[in-house]
Amino acid sequence: MMTPSKSEIKLIRSLAKRKNREENGLFVVEGEKLVQEAIESGWDIVAVFTTDEIGEDLMSRITLLSSPSPALAVVRIPKPTSFTSPDLNILSLALDSVKDPGNLGTIVRLSEWFGINTIYCSDNCVDVYNPKVVQSTMGAIFRTKVVYTDLTKLIDELQGKLPVYGTFMNGNNIYNESLPKGALVVMGSESEGISPDIESLIDKRLAIPSFSISEKCSESLNVAIATAVICSEFKRSSV
Template sequence: MLSKNKIKLIRSLETKKGREKAGLFVAEGPKVVNDLLHEGFVAETILDDLDDIKKVSFLQHPQPILGVFRMSKEDEKHSNEYSSIFSKHIEGQLVLALDGVQDPGNLGTIIRIADWFGIEDIFCSQETADCWNPKVVQATMGSIARVRLHYLNLNELIDHLPADYPIYATLLDGNNIYEQELSHHGIIVMGNEGNGITTQLRARINRKLLIPNYPPERATAESLNVAIATSIVCAEFRRR
Protein backbone atom coordinates (compact mmCIF):
# COMPACT_ATOMS: atom_id res chain seq x y z
CA MET A 1 0.00 0.00 0.00
CA LEU A 2 1.31 3.42 -0.94
CA SER A 3 2.05 5.88 1.84
CA LYS A 4 0.71 9.43 1.67
CA ASN A 5 4.25 10.73 1.24
CA LYS A 6 4.90 8.39 -1.69
CA ILE A 7 1.63 9.42 -3.34
CA LYS A 8 2.53 13.08 -2.85
CA LEU A 9 6.00 12.53 -4.34
CA ILE A 10 4.74 10.71 -7.43
CA ARG A 11 1.96 13.23 -8.04
CA SER A 12 4.52 16.05 -7.81
CA LEU A 13 6.33 14.57 -10.82
CA GLU A 14 3.59 15.88 -13.09
CA THR A 15 5.30 19.30 -12.97
CA LYS A 16 8.75 20.21 -14.23
CA LYS A 17 9.58 21.78 -10.87
CA GLY A 18 8.68 18.56 -9.08
CA ARG A 19 10.70 16.43 -11.50
CA GLU A 20 13.78 18.63 -11.24
CA LYS A 21 13.59 18.70 -7.45
CA ALA A 22 13.34 14.91 -7.17
CA GLY A 23 15.42 14.02 -10.24
CA LEU A 24 12.68 11.56 -11.19
CA PHE A 25 10.04 11.01 -13.86
CA VAL A 26 7.04 8.73 -14.35
CA ALA A 27 6.46 6.15 -17.08
CA GLU A 28 3.26 4.15 -17.47
CA GLY A 29 2.45 0.96 -19.34
CA PRO A 30 4.39 -2.30 -19.93
CA LYS A 31 6.01 -1.17 -23.21
CA VAL A 32 7.44 2.10 -21.88
CA VAL A 33 8.50 0.71 -18.50
CA ASN A 34 10.15 -2.39 -19.99
CA ASP A 35 12.01 -0.38 -22.63
CA LEU A 36 13.42 1.95 -19.97
CA LEU A 37 14.54 -0.97 -17.80
CA HIS A 38 16.09 -2.75 -20.79
CA GLU A 39 18.10 0.35 -21.74
CA GLY A 40 19.55 0.76 -18.26
CA PHE A 41 17.34 3.40 -16.66
CA VAL A 42 17.19 3.02 -12.88
CA ALA A 43 13.75 2.51 -11.35
CA GLU A 44 13.13 3.96 -7.91
CA THR A 45 9.63 2.47 -7.72
CA ILE A 46 7.66 -0.06 -9.78
CA LEU A 47 3.93 -0.36 -9.11
CA ASP A 48 1.86 -3.28 -10.39
CA ASP A 49 -1.16 -3.05 -8.10
CA LEU A 50 -3.92 -1.33 -10.06
CA ASP A 51 -5.51 0.19 -6.95
CA ASP A 52 -2.20 1.86 -6.08
CA ILE A 53 -1.62 2.92 -9.67
CA LYS A 54 -5.02 4.62 -9.86
CA LYS A 55 -4.00 6.86 -6.95
CA VAL A 56 -1.02 8.31 -8.81
CA SER A 57 -1.59 7.72 -12.53
CA PHE A 58 -1.63 10.68 -14.92
CA LEU A 59 -3.63 8.70 -17.51
CA GLN A 60 -7.38 8.72 -17.98
CA HIS A 61 -7.21 4.93 -18.25
CA PRO A 62 -4.39 3.71 -15.98
CA GLN A 63 -2.07 0.98 -17.26
CA PRO A 64 -1.24 -2.21 -15.30
CA ILE A 65 2.29 -1.02 -14.46
CA LEU A 66 3.81 2.32 -13.47
CA GLY A 67 7.47 3.12 -12.93
CA VAL A 68 9.26 6.02 -11.26
CA PHE A 69 12.71 6.41 -12.83
CA ARG A 70 15.80 8.51 -12.39
CA MET A 71 16.06 11.09 -15.16
CA SER A 72 19.35 9.83 -16.62
CA LYS A 73 20.83 6.40 -16.99
CA GLU A 74 23.21 5.66 -14.13
CA ASP A 75 26.28 5.33 -16.36
CA GLU A 76 25.57 8.35 -18.57
CA LYS A 77 27.75 11.43 -18.18
CA HIS A 78 26.92 14.76 -19.80
CA SER A 79 29.32 17.49 -20.86
CA ASN A 80 28.45 21.10 -21.61
CA GLU A 81 31.61 21.63 -23.66
CA TYR A 82 30.57 22.09 -27.28
CA SER A 83 33.68 20.38 -28.64
CA SER A 84 32.85 17.30 -26.60
CA ILE A 85 29.21 17.40 -27.69
CA PHE A 86 30.27 17.58 -31.34
CA SER A 87 32.71 14.68 -31.17
CA LYS A 88 30.41 12.42 -29.12
CA HIS A 89 26.96 13.17 -30.49
CA ILE A 90 27.09 15.10 -33.78
CA GLU A 91 30.16 14.39 -35.90
CA GLY A 92 29.32 12.04 -38.75
CA GLN A 93 25.74 11.62 -37.52
CA LEU A 94 22.31 12.82 -38.56
CA VAL A 95 20.70 14.60 -35.60
CA LEU A 96 17.67 16.78 -34.90
CA ALA A 97 17.47 20.24 -33.33
CA LEU A 98 14.15 21.50 -31.98
CA ASP A 99 13.66 25.24 -31.69
CA GLY A 100 10.79 25.80 -29.27
CA VAL A 101 8.61 22.75 -29.96
CA GLN A 102 6.18 23.20 -27.08
CA ASP A 103 3.41 20.64 -27.46
CA PRO A 104 4.21 17.50 -25.42
CA GLY A 105 2.46 15.27 -27.95
CA ASN A 106 4.53 16.69 -30.80
CA LEU A 107 7.78 16.28 -28.87
CA GLY A 108 6.95 12.70 -27.92
CA THR A 109 6.06 11.85 -31.50
CA ILE A 110 9.29 13.42 -32.80
CA ILE A 111 11.31 11.33 -30.33
CA ARG A 112 9.51 8.24 -31.61
CA ILE A 113 10.22 9.28 -35.22
CA ALA A 114 13.91 9.80 -34.42
CA ASP A 115 14.08 6.34 -32.88
CA TRP A 116 12.46 4.78 -35.96
CA PHE A 117 14.94 6.42 -38.32
CA GLY A 118 18.01 5.66 -36.20
CA ILE A 119 18.59 9.20 -34.95
CA GLU A 120 20.05 8.90 -31.46
CA ASP A 121 20.42 12.55 -30.42
CA ILE A 122 18.03 15.51 -30.35
CA PHE A 123 19.21 19.00 -29.36
CA CYS A 124 16.53 21.22 -27.86
CA SER A 125 16.31 24.92 -27.12
CA GLN A 126 15.40 25.81 -23.56
CA GLU A 127 11.94 26.80 -24.83
CA THR A 128 11.22 23.26 -26.00
CA ALA A 129 8.88 21.12 -23.87
CA ASP A 130 10.47 19.04 -21.12
CA CYS A 131 11.14 15.52 -22.40
CA TRP A 132 10.35 14.01 -18.96
CA ASN A 133 6.82 15.43 -18.97
CA PRO A 134 4.50 12.40 -18.49
CA LYS A 135 2.63 13.26 -21.71
CA VAL A 136 5.90 13.32 -23.66
CA VAL A 137 7.10 10.04 -22.15
CA GLN A 138 3.83 8.30 -23.05
CA ALA A 139 3.79 9.70 -26.59
CA THR A 140 7.26 8.25 -27.25
CA MET A 141 5.92 4.70 -26.69
CA GLY A 142 9.28 3.72 -25.18
CA SER A 143 11.54 5.56 -27.62
CA ILE A 144 12.60 7.95 -24.83
CA ALA A 145 14.76 5.04 -23.64
CA ARG A 146 16.88 5.04 -26.80
CA VAL A 147 17.07 8.70 -27.86
CA ARG A 148 19.22 11.22 -25.97
CA LEU A 149 17.88 14.76 -25.56
CA HIS A 150 20.17 17.70 -24.84
CA TYR A 151 18.84 21.10 -23.74
CA LEU A 152 21.14 23.99 -24.62
CA ASN A 153 21.53 27.19 -26.61
CA LEU A 154 21.15 26.11 -30.24
CA ASN A 155 22.75 29.28 -31.61
CA GLU A 156 25.87 28.73 -29.52
CA LEU A 157 25.97 25.06 -30.48
CA ILE A 158 25.93 25.85 -34.20
CA ASP A 159 28.50 28.63 -33.76
CA HIS A 160 30.93 26.05 -32.36
CA LEU A 161 30.55 23.64 -35.29
CA PRO A 162 33.11 23.42 -38.12
CA ALA A 163 32.61 25.95 -40.92
CA ASP A 164 29.87 25.00 -43.39
CA TYR A 165 28.75 22.00 -41.34
CA PRO A 166 25.36 21.02 -42.86
CA ILE A 167 22.50 22.75 -41.02
CA TYR A 168 19.17 21.90 -42.65
CA ALA A 169 15.71 23.35 -42.09
CA THR A 170 12.38 23.32 -43.91
CA LEU A 171 11.44 26.88 -44.86
CA LEU A 172 8.93 28.40 -47.25
CA ASP A 173 11.80 29.93 -49.23
CA GLY A 174 13.68 26.63 -49.31
CA ASN A 175 14.48 24.32 -52.21
CA ASN A 176 12.40 21.24 -53.03
CA ILE A 177 13.72 18.50 -50.74
CA TYR A 178 13.16 15.85 -53.42
CA GLU A 179 15.48 17.67 -55.83
CA GLN A 180 18.31 18.52 -53.43
CA GLU A 181 21.47 16.67 -52.55
CA LEU A 182 21.26 15.51 -48.94
CA SER A 183 24.24 14.46 -46.85
CA HIS A 184 24.32 11.46 -44.52
CA HIS A 185 25.31 13.71 -41.62
CA GLY A 186 24.20 17.10 -40.37
CA ILE A 187 21.65 18.83 -38.16
CA ILE A 188 17.97 19.04 -39.13
CA VAL A 189 16.30 22.01 -37.41
CA MET A 190 12.56 21.98 -36.76
CA GLY A 191 10.78 25.05 -35.41
CA ASN A 192 7.98 26.08 -33.09
CA GLU A 193 4.43 25.02 -33.97
CA GLY A 194 3.16 28.55 -34.51
CA ASN A 195 6.19 30.74 -35.15
CA GLY A 196 8.64 28.42 -36.84
CA ILE A 197 12.38 28.92 -36.40
CA THR A 198 13.62 32.02 -34.57
CA THR A 199 15.25 34.79 -36.59
CA GLN A 200 18.64 34.25 -34.92
CA LEU A 201 18.68 30.54 -35.67
CA ARG A 202 17.31 30.99 -39.18
CA ALA A 203 20.37 33.11 -40.00
CA ARG A 204 22.55 30.09 -39.21
CA ILE A 205 20.76 27.69 -41.59
CA ASN A 206 22.96 26.91 -44.60
CA ARG A 207 20.78 24.27 -46.31
CA LYS A 208 17.19 25.47 -46.85
CA LEU A 209 14.64 22.82 -47.79
CA LEU A 210 10.99 22.88 -48.78
CA ILE A 211 8.41 20.09 -48.53
CA PRO A 212 6.28 20.91 -51.59
CA ASN A 213 2.52 20.67 -51.56
CA TYR A 214 0.74 18.90 -54.42
CA PRO A 215 -0.16 20.10 -56.93
CA PRO A 216 1.90 23.31 -56.54
CA GLU A 217 -0.80 25.68 -57.83
CA ARG A 218 -3.55 24.32 -55.57
CA ALA A 219 -4.72 26.27 -52.51
CA THR A 220 -3.78 24.21 -49.48
CA ALA A 221 -3.03 24.21 -45.75
CA GLU A 222 -0.72 26.94 -44.48
CA SER A 223 1.79 24.45 -43.10
CA LEU A 224 2.36 20.91 -41.86
CA ASN A 225 2.33 19.77 -38.25
CA VAL A 226 5.93 19.81 -37.00
CA ALA A 227 5.96 16.09 -36.17
CA ILE A 228 4.58 15.18 -39.61
CA ALA A 229 7.14 17.43 -41.29
CA THR A 230 9.91 15.83 -39.23
CA SER A 231 8.80 12.39 -40.35
CA ILE A 232 8.80 13.37 -44.03
CA VAL A 233 12.24 14.96 -43.81
CA CYS A 234 13.81 12.07 -41.89
CA ALA A 235 12.34 9.54 -44.31
CA GLU A 236 13.82 11.39 -47.30
CA PHE A 237 17.27 11.63 -45.69
CA ARG A 238 17.29 7.91 -44.91
CA ARG A 239 15.96 6.98 -48.35
CA ARG A 240 19.05 8.40 -50.09
Protein backbone atom coordinates (compact mmCIF):
# COMPACT_ATOMS: atom_id res chain seq x y z
CA MET A 1 0.00 0.00 0.00
CA MET A 2 1.47 3.35 -1.03
CA THR A 3 0.56 7.00 -0.60
CA PRO A 4 -1.42 8.12 -3.67
CA SER A 5 0.38 10.46 -6.05
CA LYS A 6 -1.10 13.76 -7.22
CA SER A 7 -2.24 12.12 -10.47
CA GLU A 8 -3.83 9.25 -8.56
CA ILE A 9 -5.64 11.67 -6.26
CA LYS A 10 -6.94 13.51 -9.32
CA LEU A 11 -8.09 10.22 -10.87
CA ILE A 12 -9.87 9.08 -7.71
CA ARG A 13 -11.63 12.43 -7.32
CA SER A 14 -12.71 12.30 -10.97
CA LEU A 15 -14.55 9.03 -10.33
CA ALA A 16 -17.33 11.00 -8.66
CA LYS A 17 -18.65 11.56 -12.20
CA ARG A 18 -20.31 8.81 -14.25
CA LYS A 19 -18.49 9.82 -17.44
CA ASN A 20 -15.10 9.36 -15.81
CA ARG A 21 -16.10 6.05 -14.22
CA GLU A 22 -17.14 4.72 -17.60
CA GLU A 23 -14.02 6.04 -19.39
CA ASN A 24 -11.64 4.56 -16.82
CA GLY A 25 -13.66 1.46 -15.96
CA LEU A 26 -13.20 2.20 -12.26
CA PHE A 27 -15.31 3.12 -9.24
CA VAL A 28 -14.71 3.87 -5.58
CA VAL A 29 -15.74 1.84 -2.54
CA GLU A 30 -15.52 3.45 0.91
CA GLY A 31 -15.77 1.96 4.38
CA GLU A 32 -13.94 -0.96 5.97
CA LYS A 33 -16.89 -3.34 5.68
CA LEU A 34 -17.60 -2.53 2.02
CA VAL A 35 -13.94 -2.74 1.03
CA GLN A 36 -13.66 -6.12 2.75
CA GLU A 37 -16.81 -7.36 0.99
CA ALA A 38 -15.44 -6.25 -2.38
CA ILE A 39 -12.27 -8.22 -1.72
CA GLU A 40 -14.10 -11.31 -0.44
CA SER A 41 -16.51 -11.24 -3.41
CA GLY A 42 -13.58 -11.51 -5.81
CA TRP A 43 -13.85 -8.11 -7.47
CA ASP A 44 -10.73 -6.68 -9.14
CA ILE A 45 -9.22 -4.33 -6.56
CA VAL A 46 -6.87 -1.78 -8.13
CA ALA A 47 -5.80 -0.03 -4.93
CA VAL A 48 -6.68 0.18 -1.24
CA PHE A 49 -5.96 3.12 1.06
CA THR A 50 -6.49 3.36 4.82
CA THR A 51 -6.18 6.22 7.27
CA ASP A 52 -3.61 4.16 9.20
CA GLU A 53 -1.38 4.23 6.11
CA ILE A 54 -2.01 7.63 4.52
CA GLY A 55 -3.48 9.67 7.37
CA GLU A 56 -6.84 11.37 7.82
CA ASP A 57 -5.87 14.57 5.98
CA LEU A 58 -5.00 12.75 2.77
CA MET A 59 -8.02 10.46 3.09
CA SER A 60 -10.23 13.55 3.30
CA ARG A 61 -8.76 14.67 -0.04
CA ILE A 62 -9.65 11.48 -1.89
CA THR A 63 -13.02 10.63 -0.34
CA LEU A 64 -16.09 11.05 -2.56
CA LEU A 65 -18.45 11.13 0.42
CA SER A 66 -19.32 13.95 2.80
CA SER A 67 -16.90 12.58 5.39
CA PRO A 68 -13.96 10.17 4.96
CA SER A 69 -14.04 6.53 6.02
CA PRO A 70 -11.12 4.54 7.48
CA ALA A 71 -10.71 2.63 4.20
CA LEU A 72 -11.14 3.38 0.50
CA ALA A 73 -10.67 1.11 -2.50
CA VAL A 74 -10.50 1.74 -6.22
CA VAL A 75 -12.27 -1.16 -7.91
CA ARG A 76 -12.48 -2.17 -11.55
CA ILE A 77 -15.97 -2.20 -13.08
CA PRO A 78 -16.69 -5.70 -14.42
CA LYS A 79 -17.01 -6.02 -18.17
CA PRO A 80 -20.65 -6.37 -19.22
CA THR A 81 -21.66 -9.99 -19.58
CA SER A 82 -23.80 -11.22 -22.46
CA PHE A 83 -27.40 -10.13 -22.01
CA THR A 84 -29.76 -12.69 -20.57
CA SER A 85 -33.53 -12.41 -20.30
CA PRO A 86 -35.20 -12.80 -16.90
CA ASP A 87 -35.55 -16.31 -15.50
CA LEU A 88 -39.16 -17.33 -16.06
CA ASN A 89 -39.36 -19.07 -12.69
CA ILE A 90 -38.24 -16.28 -10.37
CA LEU A 91 -39.06 -12.67 -9.59
CA SER A 92 -37.06 -9.98 -11.41
CA LEU A 93 -37.14 -6.20 -11.14
CA ALA A 94 -37.07 -3.47 -13.79
CA LEU A 95 -36.46 0.14 -12.76
CA ASP A 96 -37.71 2.93 -15.00
CA SER A 97 -35.88 6.27 -14.63
CA VAL A 98 -34.99 5.87 -10.96
CA LYS A 99 -32.67 8.84 -10.40
CA ASP A 100 -32.09 8.99 -6.64
CA PRO A 101 -28.83 7.24 -5.58
CA GLY A 102 -30.15 6.29 -2.16
CA ASN A 103 -33.24 4.68 -3.64
CA LEU A 104 -31.29 2.59 -6.16
CA GLY A 105 -28.81 1.50 -3.51
CA THR A 106 -31.59 0.48 -1.16
CA ILE A 107 -33.36 -1.44 -3.94
CA VAL A 108 -30.15 -3.35 -4.71
CA ARG A 109 -29.83 -4.18 -1.02
CA LEU A 110 -33.42 -5.37 -0.60
CA SER A 111 -33.22 -7.33 -3.87
CA GLU A 112 -30.47 -9.45 -2.38
CA TRP A 113 -32.60 -9.94 0.74
CA PHE A 114 -35.55 -11.19 -1.31
CA GLY A 115 -33.43 -13.43 -3.54
CA ILE A 116 -33.71 -11.30 -6.68
CA ASN A 117 -30.58 -11.95 -8.72
CA THR A 118 -30.98 -9.39 -11.50
CA ILE A 119 -32.22 -5.80 -11.69
CA TYR A 120 -32.88 -4.32 -15.14
CA CYS A 121 -32.45 -0.53 -15.27
CA SER A 122 -33.44 1.89 -18.00
CA ASP A 123 -30.46 3.73 -19.44
CA ASN A 124 -31.48 6.96 -17.71
CA CYS A 125 -31.42 5.47 -14.23
CA VAL A 126 -28.72 6.67 -11.86
CA ASP A 127 -25.43 4.79 -12.26
CA VAL A 128 -25.12 1.84 -9.88
CA TYR A 129 -21.43 2.74 -9.37
CA ASN A 130 -22.31 6.22 -8.12
CA PRO A 131 -20.55 6.56 -4.71
CA LYS A 132 -23.84 7.15 -2.87
CA VAL A 133 -25.45 4.14 -4.56
CA VAL A 134 -22.51 1.91 -3.66
CA GLN A 135 -22.70 3.08 -0.04
CA SER A 136 -26.45 2.50 0.16
CA THR A 137 -26.20 -1.10 -1.09
CA MET A 138 -24.33 -2.10 2.08
CA GLY A 139 -22.31 -4.59 0.03
CA ALA A 140 -25.17 -6.11 -1.96
CA ILE A 141 -23.76 -4.50 -5.13
CA PHE A 142 -21.07 -7.18 -5.15
CA ARG A 143 -23.63 -10.01 -5.26
CA THR A 144 -26.49 -8.58 -7.34
CA LYS A 145 -26.44 -8.20 -11.11
CA VAL A 146 -27.56 -4.79 -12.40
CA VAL A 147 -28.14 -4.52 -16.15
CA TYR A 148 -28.76 -1.29 -18.05
CA THR A 149 -30.95 -1.90 -21.08
CA ASP A 150 -33.85 -0.69 -23.20
CA LEU A 151 -36.81 -1.71 -21.05
CA THR A 152 -39.32 -1.45 -23.90
CA LYS A 153 -37.39 -4.04 -25.90
CA LEU A 154 -36.95 -6.24 -22.84
CA ILE A 155 -40.66 -6.22 -22.00
CA ASP A 156 -41.65 -6.68 -25.63
CA GLU A 157 -39.52 -9.83 -25.81
CA LEU A 158 -41.26 -11.21 -22.73
CA GLN A 159 -44.78 -10.89 -24.09
CA GLY A 160 -46.55 -14.23 -23.65
CA LYS A 161 -43.59 -15.73 -21.78
CA LEU A 162 -43.55 -13.98 -18.42
CA PRO A 163 -46.19 -11.79 -16.74
CA VAL A 164 -45.12 -8.16 -16.49
CA TYR A 165 -46.46 -6.17 -13.54
CA GLY A 166 -46.27 -2.44 -12.99
CA THR A 167 -47.03 -0.29 -9.96
CA PHE A 168 -49.54 2.55 -10.30
CA MET A 169 -51.66 4.73 -8.04
CA ASN A 170 -54.78 3.36 -9.74
CA GLY A 171 -53.73 -0.28 -9.98
CA ASN A 172 -55.37 -3.33 -8.45
CA ASN A 173 -54.96 -3.77 -4.72
CA ILE A 174 -51.90 -6.02 -4.40
CA TYR A 175 -53.34 -7.69 -1.29
CA ASN A 176 -56.27 -8.99 -3.33
CA GLU A 177 -54.14 -10.42 -6.13
CA SER A 178 -52.94 -13.96 -6.70
CA LEU A 179 -49.27 -13.40 -7.52
CA PRO A 180 -47.08 -15.86 -9.45
CA LYS A 181 -43.63 -17.05 -8.45
CA GLY A 182 -42.10 -15.86 -11.70
CA ALA A 183 -42.69 -12.32 -12.94
CA LEU A 184 -41.05 -9.07 -13.97
CA VAL A 185 -42.10 -6.11 -11.83
CA VAL A 186 -41.55 -2.60 -13.17
CA MET A 187 -41.06 0.22 -10.69
CA GLY A 188 -41.30 3.81 -11.92
CA SER A 189 -39.38 6.97 -11.12
CA GLU A 190 -39.87 8.88 -7.89
CA SER A 191 -41.56 11.85 -9.54
CA GLU A 192 -43.26 10.61 -12.71
CA GLY A 193 -43.91 6.92 -12.22
CA ILE A 194 -43.71 4.50 -15.13
CA SER A 195 -43.22 6.17 -18.51
CA PRO A 196 -46.09 5.95 -21.06
CA ASP A 197 -44.10 3.80 -23.53
CA ILE A 198 -43.50 1.18 -20.88
CA GLU A 199 -46.94 1.52 -19.30
CA SER A 200 -48.53 0.43 -22.57
CA LEU A 201 -46.66 -2.89 -22.34
CA ILE A 202 -47.63 -3.73 -18.76
CA ASP A 203 -49.82 -6.83 -18.38
CA LYS A 204 -51.13 -6.19 -14.88
CA ARG A 205 -51.37 -3.02 -12.83
CA LEU A 206 -50.73 -3.16 -9.09
CA ALA A 207 -51.22 -0.64 -6.30
CA ILE A 208 -50.25 -0.54 -2.64
CA PRO A 209 -53.31 0.81 -0.81
CA SER A 210 -53.02 3.38 1.94
CA PHE A 211 -54.55 2.55 5.30
CA SER A 212 -53.97 5.98 6.78
CA ILE A 213 -56.78 7.77 8.59
CA SER A 214 -55.03 11.11 8.26
CA GLU A 215 -56.21 13.65 5.71
CA LYS A 216 -52.61 14.81 5.31
CA CYS A 217 -51.18 11.40 4.43
CA SER A 218 -48.46 11.34 1.76
CA GLU A 219 -49.76 10.83 -1.77
CA SER A 220 -47.35 7.99 -2.51
CA LEU A 221 -44.54 5.86 -1.13
CA ASN A 222 -40.84 6.30 -1.75
CA VAL A 223 -39.91 3.95 -4.65
CA ALA A 224 -37.53 1.92 -2.48
CA ILE A 225 -40.16 1.41 0.21
CA ALA A 226 -42.76 0.51 -2.42
CA THR A 227 -40.35 -1.99 -3.96
CA ALA A 228 -39.84 -3.65 -0.57
CA VAL A 229 -43.60 -4.01 -0.08
CA ILE A 230 -44.08 -5.40 -3.59
CA CYS A 231 -41.22 -7.91 -3.28
CA SER A 232 -42.40 -9.04 0.13
CA GLU A 233 -45.92 -9.69 -1.12
CA PHE A 234 -44.71 -11.62 -4.19
CA LYS A 235 -42.47 -13.77 -2.01
CA ARG A 236 -45.19 -14.33 0.59
CA SER A 237 -47.54 -15.52 -2.14
CA SER A 238 -45.01 -18.04 -3.43
CA VAL A 239 -44.16 -19.59 -0.05
